[in-house]
Amino acid sequence: METVCLGKDGIIEGAAAGTIVIDLTSGNPPQTAQISARLAEKGIHMIDAGVSGGVAGAEVATLGIMVGGDEKVYEQCLPILRAIGQNIYHMGKIGAGHMTKALNNFLSAANYLAASEALTVASKCGLDPTKFVGAVNASSGMSFATMRRIPNFVLKAISADPQWIFTVMLPIPPRAQSCRRSVASAPRP
Numbered sequence: 001m002e003t004v005c006l007g008k009d010g011i012i013e014g015a016a017a018g019t020i021v022i023d024l025t026s027g028n029p030p031q032t033a034q035i036s037a038r039l040a041e042k043g044i045h046m047i048d049a050g051v052s053g054g055v056a057g058a059e060v061a062t063l064g065i066m067v068g069g070d071e072k073v074y075e076q077c078l079p080i081l082r083a084i085g086q087n088i089y090h091m092g093k094i095g096a097g098h099m100t101k102a103l104n105n106f107l108s109a110a111n112y113l114a115a116s117e118a119l120t121v122a123s124k125c126g127l128d129p130t131k132f133v134g135a136v137n138a139s140s141g142m143s144f145a146t147m148r149r150i151p152n153f154v155l156k157a158i159s160a161d162p163q164w165i166f167t168v169m170l171p172i173p174p175r176a177q178s179c180r181r182s183v184a185s186a187p188r189p
Contacts, residue, residue: 063085
């Protein structure tokens with residue numbers, strides 16, 4: 001985002017004052033605020049809008065969208081955001097959308113890892129993995145991980161590469177750490 005917005009031939013060099021940038025990445029909240037501040041010097045507005053729901057959700061306009069930025073700019077962008085999502089939340093100032101997305105990813109990863117660990121223990125105890133997941137999904141341990149991720153990915157991939165989950169989940173903790181540092185250094189209201 002930094003290169004696209006602030007780099008040579010970037011948005012900051014060519015966009016007219018009043019232009020609105022909608023950042024749909026899973027950006028770093030402090031960096032998002034810095035980019036927004038630089039764009040604002042040229043009269044360019046920005047909102048951060050982390051999304052959840054994947055390509056499939058975007059194609060059927062069911063994404064969850066977590067937005068940070070000026071409320072008036074957010075209101076102007078709602079028709080665009082509604083084209084890709086139904087559950088749209090204005091979370092606060094610039095960076096708040098990315099912070100919410102990062103924390104959502106952290107919770108998702110923690111749940112996914114816990115569900116995977118439970119599945120591992122169940123398998124080592126001789127329980128059938130598919131039946132175990134079915135029983136969990138009919139009980140209080142049910143989650144998005146056990147409803148979608150485990151059946152669609154883990155049960156299919158586990159025999160091919162038991163370590164695959166680590167390539168998916170390892171990038172999440174560093175972003176969570178960056179968010180934690182920004183919160184720890186932020187002034188309290």
